[in-house]
Amino acid sequence: xxxxxxxxxxxxxxxxxxxxxxxxxxxxxxxxxxxxxxxxxxxxxxxxxxxxxxxxxxxxxxxxxxxxxxxxxxxxxxxxxxxxxxxxxxxxxxxxxxxxxxxxxxxxxxxxxxxxxxxxxxxxxxxxxxxxxxxxxxxxxxxxxxxx
Numbered sequence: 001x002x003x004x005x006x007x008x009x010x011x012x013x014x015x016x017x018x019x020x021x022x023x024x025x026x027x028x029x030x031x032x033x034x035x036x037x038x039x040x041x042x043x044x045x046x047x048x049x050x051x052x053x054x055x056x057x058x059x060x061x062x063x064x065x066x067x068x069x070x071x072x073x074x075x076x077x078x079x080x081x082x083x084x085x086x087x088x089x090x091x092x093x094x095x096x097x098x099x100x101x102x103x104x105x106x107x108x109x110x111x112x113x114x115x116x117x118x119x120x121x122x123x124x125x126x127x128x129x130x131x132x133x134x135x136x137x138x139x140x141x142x143x144x145x146x147x148x
Contacts, residue, residue: 042135046105049136050079053143059083066105075115077130079103085148099148102130103139110134 044066054061060082064072081101088094102123104116112120112132120130133139 043105043107043110046133046136046139047078050103050105050133050139053136053139054079054081054083057083073119075113075117075119077102077104077116077119079105083148085146099146100128101142102128103142104130104132106132106134108134 047063047066051061051063062080062082064076064078066078079101081103083099083101084096085099086094087097104112104120106112123130131139131142133142
């Protein structure tokens with residue numbers, strides 16, 4: 001008995017229909033074996049610097065490491081960062097406005113895989129901003145542009 005049949009047998013027909021009737025989103029179509037040797041030191045240094053900056057600012061960063069194969073959904077960016085921006089004006093006291101950043105780190109010249117392109121398209125379709133950075137300086141530039 002497969003998983004779909006088991007769900008139906010246990011009375012979870014609607015869940016089974018929902019899960020198995022739709023094509024999965026951000027499906028890996030270009031799977032490649034993980035190779036630690038191809039991980040650029042520069043990319044890992046960028047990851048480390050972004051994590052340190054998020055900690056310094058008190059932001060939550062959900063991070064996919066570069067040194068091990070990821071267990072999150074394939075194609076999801078390296079960082080999902082829950083940041084905030086202090087807003088004031090119109091006679092109101094300053095308050096924090098939530099900002100979510102989706103950040104993919106690439107080696108210089110690196111390109112998104114098809115699964116990453118699919119996730120990017122889905123995020124942007126839903127009004128989210130997706131950033132590709134090739135260095136920590138790129139990340140800092142995004143923060144400046146967003147006044148964060």
